[in-house]
Amino acid sequence: MSRPRNRAVLIPLGVLAVVVAAVGGFLLWYQPDPLEVSLTGTSANYTVQLRFDHPTVGTNTVDIAVDRRDHGPVEVDRVALEAVMPRMGHAMPQLSAEPRGQGRFQARGELFLMAGVWTVSVRLHGAGGGELATVTLPVSTS
Numbered sequence: 194m195s196r197p198r199n200r201a202v203l204i205p206l207g208v209l210a211v212v213v214a215a216v217g218g219f220l221l222w223y224q225p226d227p228l229e230v231s232l233t234g235t236s237a238n239y240t241v242q243l244r245f246d247h248p249t250v251g252t253n254t255v256d257i258a259v260d261r262r263d264h265g266p267v268e269v270d271r272v273a274l275e276a277v278m279p280r281m282g283h284a285m286p287q288l289s290a291e292p293r294g295q296g297r298f299q300a301r302g303e304l305f306l307m308a309g310v311w312t313v314s315v316r317l318h319g320a321g322g323g324e325l326a327t328v329t330l331p332v333s334t335s
Contacts, residue, residue: 228246228247229244229245229246229247230244230245230247230248230330231243231244231245232245232313232328232329232330233328234315234326234327234328235262235326236315236317236324236325236326237324238261238262238263238321238324239259239260239261239262239267239269239317239324239326240259240260240261240262240326241257241258241259241315241317241326241328242257242258242260243255243256243257243313243315243328244256244257244258245330247333248304248305248330248331248332248333249305249332249333249334250305250306250307250308250332250333250334251303251305252301252302252303253301253302253303253304253305254299254300254301255274255290255299255300255301255304256297256298256299257272257274257290257297257298257299257300257315258296258297259272259296259297259298259317260296267295267296267319268319268320268321269296269317269318269319270292270318270319270320271289271290271292271317271318271319272289272290272292272298272300272315272316272317272318273287273288273289273290273300273315273316273318274287274288274290274300274304274313274314274315274316275287275288275313275314275316276288276304276305276311276312276313276314277311277312277314278305278306278307278309278310278311278312279312280309280310281307281309283306283307285303285304285305285306287316288300288302288303288304305332307332307334308332308333308334309331309332310329310330310331310332311329311330311331311332312327312328312329313327313328313329313330314326314327315327315328
């Protein structure tokens with residue numbers, strides 16, 4: 194007579210174990226969209242850091258820090274961003290960044306047409322000529 198009673202206890206415990214494992218697995222797997230993304234690219238003479246508040250389809254604000262790789266003075270007076278989605282063949286118009294002083298710039302505008310993986314080219318222009326750094330990032334819809 195004790196066998197039915199054991200099943201009555203074991204079945205709910207088994208269901209509970211499956212639910213706990215499923216919830217735990219989801220929590221380990223799920224990664225919410227980051228609120229801030231920081232990416233670094235390099236060119237021949239410069240290291241470029243891009244900081245996105247939240248890379249998304251639509252208007253984005255990007256803070257750009259340009260530093261010399263040899264720690265010398267930054268001789269960049271103009272920065273422009275170009276975003277392409279190689280997998281889909283999309284390219285967005287160039288977005289100019291406003292200087293903020295001491296190798297710092299800020300760009301605001303539409304960089305991404307749709308969600309997916311985008312490559313952003315950072316064009317640096319200054320007295321020494323032009324240089325290019327690139328970064329790749331995932332973009333979400335929200």
